[in-house]
Amino acid sequence: MSASRDAKVVVVGAGFAGLAAAVSLVQAGFQHIQILEANGRVGGRVHTTRPFTKNIIELGANWIHGQDGNPIFQLAKEGDLLVEGMSSSKVMCLPHSVTPHDYFFKQGGKQLSAETVDQVCSLFSKLTSKAFDSELEDRHKALSLGSYLDAAFAESPLAASEDSERQRIFEWCKRSECTDEASSSLYEVSASQIGYYIALEGGFFNSLGPGGYQAILDILLKCLPSGMILSNKPVKNIHWDLKEKSQGTESREMHPVKVICENDEVFEADHVIVTVSLGVLKQQAAAMFKPALPKSKMDAIERLGFGTVDKIFLCFSERFWPEDCAGIQLVWDEGPEDKSVYTSQTEEAWKETWFKKICGFDTVARHPTVLCGWITGREALHMETLQDSEVGDTCVRLIRSFTGWSVPDVSQVLISRWGCDPHTLGSYTFVPHNVNVVKEHEALAAPLPFQNKVPESKPLQVLFAGEATQVNFYTTTHGAYLSGVKEAQRLITLYSDKTLSP
Numbered sequence: 001m002s003a004s005r006d007a008k009v010v011v012v013g014a015g016f017a018g019l020a021a022a023v024s025l026v027q028a029g030f031q032h033i034q035i036l037e038a039n040g041r042v043g044g045r046v047h048t049t050r051p052f053t054k055n056i057i058e059l060g061a062n063w064i065h066g067q068d069g070n071p072i073f074q075l076a077k078e079g080d081l082l083v084e085g086m087s088s089s090k091v092m093c094l095p096h097s098v099t100p101h102d103y104f105f106k107q108g109g110k111q112l113s114a115e116t117v118d119q120v121c122s123l124f125s126k127l128t129s130k131a132f133d134s135e136l137e138d139r140h141k142a143l144s145l146g147s148y149l150d151a152a153f154a155e156s157p158l159a160a161s162e163d164s165e166r167q168r169i170f171e172w173c174k175r176s177e178c179t180d181e182a183s184s185s186l187y188e189v190s191a192s193q194i195g196y197y198i199a200l201e202g203g204f205f206n207s208l209g210p211g212g213y214q215a216i217l218d219i220l221l222k223c224l225p226s227g228m229i230l231s232n233k234p235v236k237n238i239h240w241d242l243k244e245k246s247q248g249t250e251s252r253e254m255h256p257v258k259v260i261c262e263n264d265e266v267f268e269a270d271h272v273i274v275t276v277s278l279g280v281l282k283q284q285a286a287a288m289f290k291p292a293l294p295k296s297k298m299d300a301i302e303r304l305g306f307g308t309v310d311k312i313f314l315c316f317s318e319r320f321w322p323e324d325c326a327g328i329q330l331v332w333d334e335g336p337e338d339k340s341v342y343t344s345q346t347e348e349a350w351k352e353t354w355f356k357k358i359c360g361f362d363t364v365a366r367h368p369t370v371l372c373g374w375i376t377g378r379e380a381l382h383m384e385t386l387q388d389s390e391v392g393d394t395c396v397r398l399i400r401s402f403t404g405w406s407v408p409d410v411s412q413v414l415i416s417r418w419g420c421d422p423h424t425l426g427s428y429t430f431v432p433h434n435v436n437v438v439k440e441h442e443a444l445a446a447p448l449p450f451q452n453k454v455p456e457s458k459p460l461q462v463l464f465a466g467e468a469t470q471v472n473f474y475t476t477t478h479g480a481y482l483s484g485v486k487e488a489q490r491l492i493t494l495y496s497d498k499t500l501s502p
Helices: 001-004 016-026 070-076 114-134 145-154 163-179 212-221 278-288 295-303 341-344 348-353 375-385 388-403 437-445 479-498
Strands: 006-010 034-038 102-106 235-241 257-261 266-269 271-274 305-307 309-313 327-331 360-364 368-376 413-415 428-430 462-464
Touching: 006 016, 006 257, 006 266, 016 212, 016 479, 034 266, 070 212, 102 114, 102 163, 102 388, 114 145, 114 163, 145 163, 145 341, 163 327, 163 368, 212 360, 235 278, 257 271, 278 295, 278 305, 295 413, 295 437, 309 375, 309 388, 327 388, 341 375, 348 375, 368 375, 375 428, 462 479
Parallel strands: 006 034, 006 271, 102 327, 271 462
Antiparallel strands: 235 257, 257 266, 305 428, 309 368, 309 413, 327 360, 360 368
16 A cells, blocks of 8 residues: 555544544554644543542543444453443433432422333333434424424323323423433424434443543554644644646645644645534634635534533532432423423523523442533533532532432532533534434535546545534444544545556
């Protein structure tokens, strides 16, 4: 593969997509690869920390979703990095994973019966499975996910009861699903299009051992030569389709791509693989690329949704919840995913009640005195503007008022702030209502230049990877990884063809 030895490739971003692309190229014999990472650390939206004890806390990605055909799971399994058994594998409380160990409390302090909770959560899981399995009835296909769920619940026997508890638990289910979808509301998510997402077989939650996600990153990093990754190198501009310029009788060999960092450092390349988040593209794509990106790609960047999901870790001096309690879930009389509340709330109103978006507080593996609250969407973005102490005090007040337990003051608070992180500007992708997911994901992933439009240009100058480019595996770490491998394979194939050409 001698042709690939001379090709210069710049990878923008050292998350799973960028690292997977670089490892694939190195293993295929590419010699000139440079990874530019905006942060002072690698991993992107994977961020393993140890803030409380020697044990890890994941501020970003938490689980490996599915096993069959999942390269991240395979890496973890081969490296003996997985954890077995539920005792050490705490999961976020979602409707399809609720157990009697999840304590549900109504506003005012009454604990809800596990039987009632299970009835509603089981129905919710069946209804969402219809959407994910592309089995919606025709009358539901044009609806948002929230509107479809409301309509289907209203027709169920559970809704016939005069007991409003079930309706309130159903609102909790929708609120919880917002976290999975990274959306402000399910009324903003497409019901029909989420069927293109493929859940790999082998369980939704596969937990990592004491090394966390960092241990998987370390496996990839060992495959790369030292010095390949340059940290603290945010990219300002990408000039592409640069042409050779004749100087007198000589024509100087010129690389078609020039990557310019914010410190004005310049990297020339034959190819650049752009793996920045969709959030960064939304903010910077219009100014980043010269010439400008084609309209189809800019439209995809605008139309696809990119939401924020944050975690609030509360570390206490002692455990105050029962030994069998896996989490404390909060059921409001009027929650933010009640359609009447969602459609009527002013910006001032939802900012005042931002904490209502928190579904509950789950226990954390290997941290017996820590709880984790999840919050998503516009409320998460507002929460990010508040002081840690205010957020922590608010959460403690919530737990006290809902449970009636004696809850000590929190001793340490740790909050992720993905929405205001300038190098991510959010967490992961979702499909808004009335958006064609296949069209937009494929447009985002298409390499430049389009060969049918500019056949004289060098091929595959600008490639795009990251979870947002994946039709079937968006939102996931394996989606990011697979996208990086896919773009690397385009280049490997290109140079294989060159080598084989007469």
